[in-house]
Amino acid sequence: xxxxxxxxxxxxxxxxxxxxxxxxxxxxxxxxxxxxxxxxxxxxxxxxxxxxxxxxxxxxxxxxxxxxxxxxxxxxxxxxxxxxxxxxxxxxxxxxxxxxxxxxxxxxxxxxxxxxxxxxxxxxxxxxxxxxxxxxxxxxxxxxxxxxxxxxxxxxxxxxxxxxxxxxxxxxxxxxxxxxxxxxxxxxxxxxxxxxxxxxxxxxxxxxxxxxxxxxxxxxxxxxxxxxxxxxxxxxxxxxxxxxxxxx
Amino acid sequence: xxxxxxxxxxxxxxxxxxxxxxxxxxxxxxxxxxxxxxxxxxxxxxxxxxxxxxxxxxxxxxxxxxxxxxxxxxxxxxxxxxxxxxxxxxxxxxxxxxxxxxxxxxxxxxxxxxxxxxxxxxxxxxxxxxxxxxxxxxxxxxxxxxxxxxxxxxxxxxxxxxxxxxxxxxxxxxxxxxxxxxxxxxxxxxxxxxxxxxxxxxxxxxxxxxxxxxxxxxxxxxxxxxxxxxxxxxx
Numbered sequence: 256x257x258x259x260x261x262x263x264x265x266x267x268x269x270x271x272x273x274x275x276x277x278x279x280x281x282x283x284x285x286x287x288x289x290x291x292x293x294x295x296x297x298x299x300x301x302x303x304x305x306x307x308x309x310x311x312x313x314x315x316x317x318x319x320x321x322x323x324x325x326x327x328x329x330x331x332x333x334x335x336x337x338x339x340x341x342x343x344x345x346x347x348x349x350x351x352x353x354x355x356x357x358x359x360x361x362x363x364x365x366x367x368x369x370x371x372x373x374x375x376x377x378x379x380x381x382x383x384x385x386x387x388x389x390x391x392x393x394x395x396x397x398x399x400x401x402x403x404x405x406x407x408x409x410x411x412x413x414x415x416x417x418x419x420x421x422x423x424x425x426x427x428x429x430x431x432x433x434x435x436x437x438x439x440x441x442x443x444x445x446x447x448x449x450x451x452x453x454x455x456x457x458x459x460x461x462x463x464x465x466x467x468x469x470x471x472x473x474x475x476x477x478x479x480x481x482x483x484x485x486x487x488x489x490x491x492x493x494x495x496x497x498x499x500x501x502x503x
Numbered sequence: 504x505x506x507x508x509x510x511x512x513x514x515x516x517x518x519x520x521x522x523x524x525x526x527x528x529x530x531x532x533x534x535x536x537x538x539x540x541x542x543x544x545x546x547x548x549x550x551x552x553x554x555x556x557x558x559x560x561x562x563x564x565x566x567x568x569x570x571x572x573x574x575x576x577x578x579x580x581x582x583x584x585x586x587x588x589x590x591x592x593x594x595x596x597x598x599x600x601x602x603x604x605x606x607x608x609x610x611x612x613x614x615x616x617x618x619x620x621x622x623x624x625x626x627x628x629x630x631x632x633x634x635x636x637x638x639x640x641x642x643x644x645x646x647x648x649x650x651x652x653x654x655x656x657x658x659x660x661x662x663x664x665x666x667x668x669x670x671x672x673x674x675x676x677x678x679x680x681x682x683x684x685x686x687x688x689x690x691x692x693x694x695x696x697x698x699x700x701x702x703x704x705x706x707x708x709x710x711x712x713x714x715x716x717x718x719x720x721x722x723x724x725x726x727x728x729x730x731x732x733x734x735x736x737x738x
Contacts, residue, residue: 275575381587
């Protein structure tokens with residue numbers, strides 16, 4: 256695994272469409288639920304514990320499905336300690352496309368709001384396009400051209416030579432920074448203070464990513480299914496607005 | 504696939520500051536060209552679908568030929584640094600409408616530094632207006648300096664705002680070298696004749712094969728399982 260490759264995929268400047276999405280912050284700001292640093296902190300903690308954990312789990316499971324369990328079995332031990340060889344894009348051990356489609360369906364089932372499903376697929380499509388241009392070995396899967404975003408993260412991570420834990424990290428960390436930067440733009444919050452919040456949540460990202468990697472082989476029905484009902488309601492209302500700055 | 508027409512539609516970006524007349528120019532171009540070319544439009548207004556709604560109300564194109572992109576407070580990002588939402592819109596237009604000759608991508612109103620990525624468009628037009636001050640061409644910036652066509656719009660307002668068109672022409676020439684600049688008033692020239700002629704010429708030249716490859720949004724590597732049926736009988 257290459258740490259620099261992980262940074263490439265986790266970079267907010269990766270041209271994968273994330274800048275146009277607020278992760279629900281725009282709706283929460285309009286509803287008055289997020290209006291300062293303290294309320295943004297609550298929002299980020301809640302979102303990370305629900306949507307963030309789901310995203311991490313499905314990104315890790317997708318990456319595992321595409322990099323295959325064979326290698327880890329052969330080497331023994333924890334699959335996420337097997338990749339100590341030099342990183343970089345590499346061939347796939349085995350493509351379990353049915354598993355990827357099942358994972359994609361699993362996110363559908365966990366996402367009550369049609370607007371959020373559409374936003375997730377739009378970001379998945381954009382990330383897949385970016386991955387295909389950056390890492391030409393990016394495989395097509397039975398999840399199609401517009402997978403849910405966490406599935407696309409798993410596909411991109413696999414193509415980049417990353418492991419399930421890194422895929423999960425990209426998914427959960429990206430959710431936090433996307434929401435945080437939207438709050439900076441919408442509320443004019445002090446960017447240093449907001450980044451201090453992001454840094455404060457870094458250990459939680461690590462913890463969720465490790466858990467996601469540990470559970471990457473579980474049946475889809477046993478993967479995390481947390482949801483925040485206000486995110487769903489907010490997204491549905493947001494989609495009907497005449498004037499909005501973010502796509503979701 | 505249409506091997507007899509390997510090149511995709513020519514994509515032309517139209518950028519410029521807020522209120523300089525980008526949407527009115529797009530409407531004029533559509534009116535002038537929709538009879539002879541297969542045209543579609545992507546708008547990037549920071550406020551959801553206002554520009555797209557304007558074009559629909561103006562009736563210059565059928566609804567399904569206009570797509571609106573949301574840009575998350577950053578109109579320049581969506582046309583330059585992260586073009587994915589715009590590429591999605593372009594792809595969807597081509598998928599839904601079949602072959603097109605011209606796709607106009609109108610940026611959200613932005614500042615003088617905004618330019619389009621070559622990964623998104625083949626050519627770009629930058630629109631400034633005389634009411635924004637006759638110093639704008641002298642101030643330069645990538646839009647004024649490097650756009651393939653600079654449009655100085657609303658020349659009918661020049662006497663009202665004390666703008667000196669001669670100064671603007673001189674400064675634009677100094678900034679732009681051999682790149683063309685046109686002066687436009689949609690009041691006196693509702694067909695935007697000099698811009699329409701320039702666009703028609705770009706479409707006639709088609710897409711540079713190298714650029715077509717560059718601006719292509721490559722799908723993920725396909726396996727044979729995804730192969731589509733071939734031949735005239737399919738579908």
